[in-house]
């Protein structure tokens with residue numbers, strides 16, 4: 363891999379990081395990070411949905427003093443921004459999820475660690491020190507493996523569980539199939555062991571697709587949400603909800619939150635853009651649980667648009683991987699700083715002093 367560039371004058375925004383990351387990443391990793399399912403219609407729709415929303419900003423509101431922080435699950439977050447779970451961080455940089463943990467902790471921003479991280483639950487907790495972190499859960503066919511992951515996350519101080527519900531089977535990512543995606547020698551899902559720690563391509567598909575088919579439980583139902591809640595004392599959020607009726611069920615079953623998400627366009631191609639699904643979900647949840655959204659957040663104004671349409675906070679997936687690929691911890695730190703600063707700027711230009719003032723009437727056509 364070429365030497366990473368330090369964050370510099372050419373890296374003014376998250377999209378600059380995308381361009382720079384694509385120059386340094388080996389093709390298989392670049393395609394794995396960038397790809398959506400099949401024709402990537404939903405991948406593109408996630409971005410287009412943000413670009414369609416127009417802001418009706420206030421003027422003359424006195425915005426010299428602004429507070430970007432937000433309360434979420436009993437903790438104050440400096441900005442309504444969290445890091446989405448992403449598998450295989452060490453494909454981007456040798457320090458992988460450890461670098462993300464350090465950058466997140468420095469910013470006080472919550473990192474959500476993937477079940478399929480290339481640094482272990484415990485190592486990431488240690489690297490992140492006192493920083494806030496959540497753990498994302500895939501449910502294995504072997505329920506004892508799942509229970510063990512939950513217990514380790516609890517013991518290591520993770521503050522919430524994110525159960526991914528949009529991946530009973532893995533979406534088919536044509537680019538990964540073409541590349542016969544697999545982890546290079548020396549990289550593995552470090553929180554797992556034995557057969558569960560091997561992601562290797564055999565035959566004509568992606569190794570990750572085969573891994574899911576063999577090991578992840580496609581039979582999950584709402585009963586399994588009840589099971590998970592019965593084996594943990596942590597709040598549980600369901601990630602991948604795009605409908606009001608499913609959100610209502612999530613609340614009824616005791617979820618602390620829902621994450622409106624289509625997995626960054628990587629699961630069901632043709633799925634509704636996450637921003638377009640947000641209002642329906644927020645209305646159904648009606649303040650009884652937290653509502654977060656991810657998919658296509660690339661600018662501070664995107665965060666503000668999501669909040670105006672009913673989210674309590676957003677998550678970013680690929681932007682963090684781009685920062686990691688370009689400059690490790692410093693790159694992730696810079697990406698988080700850019701998004702935080704842009705969000706603060708967006709608040710000022712919309713005439714709001716606090717996150718509570720970000721209301722639906724700021725979005726054209728939706729007041």
Ligand SMILES: Cc1cc2nc3c(=O)[nH]c(=O)nc-3n(C[C@H](O)[C@H](O)[C@H](O)COP(=O)(O)O)c2cc1C
Pocket residue numbers: 394395396408446447448449476477478498526601623624625626627628656657658659677678679680681683
């Ligand atoms: C490379 C990559 C790996 C991902 N791995 C996981 C994962 O392990 N678990 C999960 O729930 N979501 C995973 N996601 C989805 C993200 O959590 C998130 O929903 C998505 O990336 C948000 O869209 P964005 O990348 O446009 O910000 C992954 C996404 C990417 C791009």
